[in-house]
Amino acid sequence: MNVVNLQMLGTGDAFSKSYYNNNGLLLGQGYTLLIDCGTTAPAAMRQMGKSFHEIDAVLITHIHDDHVGGLASLAGSMKDHGRKMRLLLSETLVDPLWQHLLQKGLAAKARAERLADMFEIKPLQADRYCELSEDITFKLIRTPHIQGRDSYSLLLNEDVFYSADMTFQPELLLKLVRKEGVRKILHDCQLTGPGHVHTTLKELMSLPEDVRRLILLMHYSDRKPDFEGRTGEMDFLEQHKIYSL
Ligand SMILES: [Zn+2]
Numbered sequence: 001m002n003v004v005n006l007q008m009l010g011t012g013d014a015f016s017k018s019y020y021n022n023n024g025l026l027l028g029q030g031y032t033l034l035i036d037c038g039t040t041a042p043a044a045m046r047q048m049g050k051s052f053h054e055i056d057a058v059l060i061t062h063i064h065d066d067h068v069g070g071l072a073s074l075a076g077s078m079k080d081h082g083r084k085m086r087l088l089l090s091e092t093l094v095d096p097l098w099q100h101l102l103q104k105g106l107a108a109k110a111r112a113e114r115l116a117d118m119f120e121i122k123p124l125q126a127d128r129y130c131e132l133s134e135d136i137t138f139k140l141i142r143t144p145h146i147q148g149r150d151s152y153s154l155l156l157n158e159d160v161f162y163s164a165d166m167t168f169q170p171e172l173l174l175k176l177v178r179k180e181g182v183r184k185i186l187h188d189c190q191l192t193g194p195g196h197v198h199t200t201l202k203e204l205m206s207l208p209e210d211v212r213r214l215i216l217l218m219h220y221s222d223r224k225p226d227f228e229g230r231t232g233e234m235d236f237l238e239q240h241k242i243y244s245l
Pocket residue numbers: 013014022064066067165219
């Protein structure tokens with residue numbers, strides 16, 4: 001069986017100064033998928049000695065700057081080399097993303113009149129498997145984040161759950177583990193305060209132990225060092241480190 005690796009460009013929340021935006025590289029045999037491309041993605045890639053040209057496609061979970069803020073820069077760097085990056089996203093996010101790029105003045109900066117000028121767009125339907133390569137398949141699962149805005153988590157290769165930013169969904173997590181055989185969960189984690197738009201550490205700690213054992217925490221704040229050793233069976237996902245999934 002082929003091994004698929006995950007290397008996070010960053011594991012921080014939208015305000016983190018220490019950990020970059022929560023964006024990840026999914027590394028298959030001969031195929032690399034960038035999961036989300038936030039404002040800090042270009043700097044994070046540079047620091048890792050990597051180039052956007054090594055990436056085959058970028059996937060967007062939802063329209064927040066820590067997940068899409070680096071897209072214009074990525075598109076620009078492709079354009080300089082006569083290439084267009086493949087952009088995978090839910091069909092429901094295509095228009096909102098374009099509106100966001102227009103609003104931020106990024107479309108004008110990229111001299112784009114439509115999203116297709118910047119990317120080779122592949123709109124996806126939720127709950128349908130998409131095969132990217134011999135060893136990477138995934139489907140989008142719509143999960144709640146901000147009311148009235150669509151956001152999509154990922155089920156990778158049928159048994160790894162990668163959360164978009166999302167509020168606590170214990171039924172979904174239990175169903176994935178108990179009924180669908182999910183054996184690894186990468187989950188956003190707000191360390192302090194009430195979780196209006198994210199899942200809190202306290203909420204994750206309320207899950208049964210066998211589920212907690214499968215969880216790696218990401219999208220956390222700069223207070224992470226204060227919480228080391230205080231997350232039960234769950235470990236922190238570390239930026240730049242390579243994990244086999
Ligand atoms: Zn975020």
